[in-house]
Amino acid sequence: MLLSSLSETITDNLGMQMIFTLVTALKDSAELLISERQNAKQALAEIEAQKAEEEENRKFQGEAVTRESFLKWRDDFRRELAEEEQRKREEAEAEEKKKGKKEEKKLTGKELWVQGLVGKVEEDEGEDALAGMEKLKIKATS
Numbered sequence: 001m002l003l004s005s006l007s008e009t010i011t012d013n014l015g016m017q018m019i020f021t022l023v024t025a026l027k028d029s030a031e032l033l034i035s036e037r038q039n040a041k042q043a044l045a046e047i048e049a050q051k052a053e054e055e056e057n058r059k060f061q062g063e064a065v066t067r068e069s070f071l072k073w074r075d076d077f078r079r080e081l082a083e084e085e086q087r088k089r090e091e092a093e094a095e096e097k098k099k100g101k102k103e104e105k106k107l108t109g110k111e112l113w114v115q116g117l118v119g120k121v122e123e124d125e126g127e128d129a130l131a132g133m134e135k136l137k138i139k140a141t142s
Contacts, residue, residue, distance in 0.1 A: 001029065001033060002026060002029050002030060002033065005025060005026070005029040006022060006025060006026060006029075009021060009022055009025040010022070
């Protein structure tokens, strides 16, 4: 490319002093060639970067959520939860069978009260709360 640009300049300037003209033409051609190569490298680097960015962005793209796709997902999710709950219950029952006997569950105070299992406590209405205070002895420490 450089030689072809010089041959054109030589034929145009035959019979004249042309050293300065040839050097200037060669310098311009070399600068143009270098800038074209740099631009080509930069364009390739930009294309590679764009491809890498597109590849990275593919990770973030998924299926668009529509009413139908959400309802399908929700049904599947609820079914999975029910299956998991059933599996846990079956495992717990199998474990209880291994123990041999089922332990009795202790009732809470509220459950005892609701079922009427708690007897009514008779309160002594005649006693004063301060009546026992007379018998109390207090020692002072020094």
